[in-house]
Amino acid sequence: MTALTADVEPTAAQSLARRLLRRPELGAVAGAAAVFVFFSVVADPFLRAASLGTVLYASSTIGIMAVPVALLMIGGEFDLSAGVMVTSSALVSSMFSYQMTANTWVGVGVSLLVTLALGAFNGILLVRTKLPSFIITLGTFLMLSGLNLGLTKLISGTVSTKHIGDMQGFPTCRDLFASHWTIGSVDLQVTILWWLGLVVVATWVLLRTRAGNWIFAAGGNPEAARAVGVPVARTKVGLYTAVAFCAWISGQHLLFSFDVVQSGEGVGNEFLYIIAAVIGGCLMTGGYGSAVGSAVGAFIFGVTSKGIVYAQWNPDWFTFFLGAMLLLATLLNTFVRRRAEAGR
Amino acid sequence: MTALTADVEPTAAQSLARRLLRRPELGAVAGAAAVFVFFSVVADPFLRAASLGTVLYASSTIGIMAVPVALLMIGGEFDLSAGVMVTSSALVSSMFSYQMTANTWVGVGVSLLVTLALGAFNGILLVRTKLPSFIITLGTFLMLSGLNLGLTKLISGTVSTKHIGDMQGFPTCRDLFASHWTIGSVDLQVTILWWLGLVVVATWVLLRTRAGNWIFAAGGNPEAARAVGVPVARTKVGLYTAVAFCAWISGQHLLFSFDVVQSGEGVGNEFLYIIAAVIGGCLMTGGYGSAVGSAVGAFIFGVTSKGIVYAQWNPDWFTFFLGAMLLLATLLNTFVRRRAEAGR
Amino acid sequence: MTAQDQNTPEEPQGPLVALSGVSKAYGNVLALRDVSLDVHAGEVTCVLGDNGAGKSTLIKIIAGVHPHDSGTYTVAGTPVRHASPREALDHGIATVHQDLAVVPLMPVWRNFFLGSEPVKGRGPLRRLDVATMRATTRTALLRFGIDLRDVDQPIGTLSGGERQCVAIARAVHFGAQVLVLDEPTAALGVRQSGMVLRYVAAARDAGLGVVLITHNPHHAYLVGDRFVLLKRGAMAGSHLKKDITLDALTRQMSGGSELDELTHELSRTPAATGPVAATDPETTA
Amino acid sequence: MTAQDQNTPEEPQGPLVALSGVSKAYGNVLALRDVSLDVHAGEVTCVLGDNGAGKSTLIKIIAGVHPHDSGTYTVAGTPVRHASPREALDHGIATVHQDLAVVPLMPVWRNFFLGSEPVKGRGPLRRLDVATMRATTRTALLRFGIDLRDVDQPIGTLSGGERQCVAIARAVHFGAQVLVLDEPTAALGVRQSGMVLRYVAAARDAGLGVVLITHNPHHAYLVGDRFVLLKRGAMAGSHLKKDITLDALTRQMSGGSELDELTHELSRTPAATGPVAATDPETTA
Amino acid sequence: GCSSTGGKRAEDRAKRLAANGSAVNTPHWTFAMVTHSGAGDTFWDIVQSGAKQAAAKDNIKFVYSNSDQADQQAQLVQAAIDSHVDGLIVTLAKPDAMKDVVGRAEKAGIPVITINSGSEQSKSFGALAHIGQDETVAGKAVGDELTRRGRKHALCVLHEQGNVGHEQRCAGAKSAFSGRMDDLYVNGTNMPDVQSALEAKLQADPSIDAVVTLGAPFAATAAKAKQQAGSHAEIDTFDLNAQVAASLKDGTIGFAVDQQPYLQGYEAVDLLWLYRYNGDMLGGGQPVLTGPQIVTKDDAAALLSYTQRGTR
């Protein structure tokens, strides 16, 4: 039936083109290109090499978290606690090292364990109580932001952590999480590497492993997935743990790049991650999306938010422009995708 | 088949009990009772008559918006711009009256038109572009918060509006939107009346009108609804307009109770409304919920957030307690509801 | 039936609904190609074909769910291009879709009346006539032999067949001029299938035009007046009842020789059993 | 079949799956009451009954979707109480549900292998064997006469019958010891129905135990060895094939006298048409 | 692995000082402080620690609550009134929103002291005294200092959009500064975003020769951004913390404007206690100013130890 129009097998090139057109991130790439070109035209400093480094850095800090958040969204769930979890991870690392007067690597390790436990807690609570993830992670979001503030004040006496820049292990930790290096006149942060690495791994997992299949199924039709034996609960817990893992990376970047962590940070960032994932073509209802899309979404967000600064538009209107650009980029994105779907 | 266990018709009393047990808000009521009793025990000042007024007032300011947000959620959509729209509405009213030196009632009327237009804009954009409401209203959220700040600074020169307390019409407007009266030692705000009125109207609409049927259907299965001729698009636009209408009420309350409006406010409140609706038993995925539930949800939130203050717990941990109480209330809520469903 | 026997060949009033040369593609999947079909008042037009032949697509075009790409679609002689199911409904075309157009979380009675709710009272007091709605739903389903004590239960908790019955009962209840049924008897038991066919016959006798999709040639032949055969999106034949026998229809539906082969194979496998050979025609039913 | 004719009466190895006195209630709706059923290796057990009789509920208990409330459920002699479909699968019970267990947005081939994906490579390079998956899907569907050029299209864009075929082809492909099919032929055309029955026969001959739910007594009688009749949640009869004729089965399924009445009425309505009277038995098929 | 440098042990070693205890035998009164702060703000953290210090000394139960939304702050004051506290300390960042509720406290016989912002309204609302200094005044001090230092093009970094206090600080600085001053909104809860936005701005406009951050934690980030962007702007900031003190010392930061938050908290509680105990009141109807104080490299060394223990 489906072969009515062309009974011959398509050539390899045709089929590659068709496959590209069907990728969820296609529209987002078009949106990104449009935004990029737009700001190249309206903002002179935007095209300078140095600016690229800044824009990429801004994109990467959102992008690192957007990857697992996109996976989670494909798996049909949200995580509103993702933003503050980054801060929690940084706080734990810093406070543990400081209070125990330990090598910072010890703090980093402890922080990894604690953060993964937080993620697993989210996931287990979700699958056990069967409450919507919005409620569960809203609860943990509030609890974590309370813990961040309460514990930091209890332990450090102030709302921010103590200086750990003079402690052993700090320089090597910084190399891993917060170094930067210069290529030509572009200053590139190591977060960009982390970001790209995560996108590659997540794409591999999504498209080429059983876990990836399960993620799509868990989000697309959990009942059906369960009926054919997919461990939906385990998959979801795993996804929350993946979010926690990336929160740990982001948290360590925060800590080792700024040395001191403010306990109130991170609130609201969870939405930036979700925005990036959605702009990148993830369906809010689950079952559809890609890691590359989330990266493109993060890039659109990075370009837009920094492009407005480069363009030196009236800062009072900053969020207005941001909102308008996001809407336009997403509209273009959807338009292109629908076109591609109709035309294939 | 369904009559296997009891072939006799149930008595009226039985059937009433069964119907009550099946209401979406049942669990929320249990949660509200639990939270209320809890704070009555741990917080001495909580049971004083005056406190009741404060708690009800706090609940009503969230509850007024939670009602249309719940309807919208039943209809399968979100509105992230609801929080700032309240501020926009207040700003328009205040600035129009002031700049035109008009009777405040004129400003109130203009504000109504503008706010309804904003709501309709959300809705029309949604049904035209077929983008997820999360993206659409996120865009309008950002744009509105930019507009709030940008326009206010442009027109008033500062981030807050000018004083309009001495203008004609102010006292009567205040009577309508921001008066309060004392019964015994309880000081009750007029917002409580607005809230109750909205709950009654919304319940009537949901359960006893065609529009209500359409709202449930639009959220529960839009394809099916469309196929039987339900004007799904029109229903959704109507819902967004209802949100805007309540944002107008809230905005006028804000204006006439504080006289001056800060342009940066309202951000983040949209989540309180959604929280109230979800705690009250609305499904995030649409098609299920109630207006009364949203009211109970708002009440739970009001009791919890003020109860913590009355209990004088360490404010650093405020959000921790808030998150924990919300989770517990929702868990209890779900537990009770499942029990009721299994037992009926 | 007697009445139709006279006017079928001449069609004095013209068809209620007529499609001619209609095509429809989803992306580059051509689901329908050049299909024509007439629906007359007081007649049942059956659409038959294999899985994926395009039957549901045809129905969706008639019902206004998708617009057609090319060809003409006329209702009572006027060319139309329905942009929404509402428009089709307004033209008097009621449809029961294969993928069950019900809202799972809504009570049965609300589903039953969805989109055509009866109201009473006036002005701001205009409200749903809940008592009537409940009672009507209950009786309409009772007629299908489905005895719901509780029309308030969410329709999602009904069995597959019960849900289908609600959808059919609804379409019949509101059945305007044209009733379109996409595999209504597929999920139904013997009793319910009979019931649906009885409704189809009743609707036909009441002067409605009916479009019936089914995989069961016996069902089709029992009530149908015209038979349209689809194969891989294209018309494979269009017959009046008087021009074709049940056997020929069954054979055409399943692609002639392919069927023979299959019947042969199936009857061979469970070698020694007597009844198989005896029921050969039913094997393919 | 010849082999079973000998051992059916004695059951030397005991049933693969046995339910006895199983009940299940949804809230206060008692969907199943005291139902018993045996599934033997190399046999097809058919479950028959009206809409809402509890057939799907029974299947869901066997498949581990819902646990049973009371009674015993044994797999190969060991009492079990499956908490999840995974456990049932691990006991070798593969199920095709009526409400199509597919993930609409996923490509056909991913759906086909969902939950049992073949992998190649080792360690961190362990990955899906995509080429095999695509090819297998394509050929498995071709066998049903469904020629998908593009196994990458989301399964949600397939027709209802095509989707059902994928689900059945999957269960057959992974068919462990017990294959459970809930109305597999309902949405299928003549060709595909025949195909499914052929698969059922093949599975049976390969020594699997099969549970088949259908509304079509002809289908049931063609491949079934045991027939369990459900009525309003309770057992209305349990027969071996040798103890019952097709006619008796058809009659029992549709509730005896009720059927007569209906057949009578239906054949009366389209008064003058010849074939109706001639195909009376099929009317009820 | 233990670190031989820095850490908690070093801190413990450093402070083997002081024990404290309450010195008075007045009843255990409850004083409530309700501010317009957002959660986890360093400035308000120091205000609180001052208040707690005074509360401990005066045998006071000190309860704190805050909300950056005017209506919420008003509700919190109302809750304190409902709880029959013995004294109330509020900020008047959004004076009109607080007018009613402060009046109600008055009616309920609860003495009110306003701190930080609202010096103009304090008296008319019926508060006993005002301790603190307007954000506008602090802003003006920054503007003057920038002019004095010969800056031409400054950038005011607002880390919370629509925050009245922030707007007042920038507006004040702008009004007193002779050069040009731009605003930049950054997302204060996202430090990397603050950094990249600042980088972008400095890259976009190399003529910027001064960056003023509105909170101490953002000064260090501004310094990083400046380095990344290769800019030569001077970093200045409102408020103090240990990092700022250290940066002042090593010259990364030009100057800071301090309004002694510790004093605002401490004095407010102590004054309320004095009022209840002895009927005393300071200021004679005039605001008691706690700043602005321009802090530079010269004062840094002395301040460092105070900031480390969280009292400056």
Ligand SMILES: Nc1ncnc2c1ncn2[C@@H]1O[C@H](COP(=O)(O)OP(=O)(O)OP(=O)(O)O)[C@@H](O)[C@H]1O
């Ligand atoms: N989740 C549920 N909640 C409440 N009642 C249910 C639920 N699922 C099924 N039922 C009820 O249990 C009865 C049996 O349903 P079941 O789906 O087993 O029937 P069935 O025999 O498969 O019917 P069909 O042939 O129509 O598919 C029906 O009356 C149905 O309404």
Ligand SMILES: Nc1ncnc2c1ncn2[C@@H]1O[C@H](COP(=O)(O)OP(=O)(O)OP(=O)(O)O)[C@@H](O)[C@H]1O
């Ligand atoms: N939305 C869609 N996108 C792409 N292809 C589609 C879509 N809907 C249907 N198709 C394709 O169009 C063809 C015809 O589908 P249709 O549903 O009309 O078949 P059908 O005759 O109703 O089959 P069945 O008897 O199995 O229900 C199928 O090959 C199907 O894969």
Ligand SMILES: [Mg+2]
């Ligand atoms: Mg179909």
Ligand SMILES: [Mg+2]
């Ligand atoms: Mg069933």
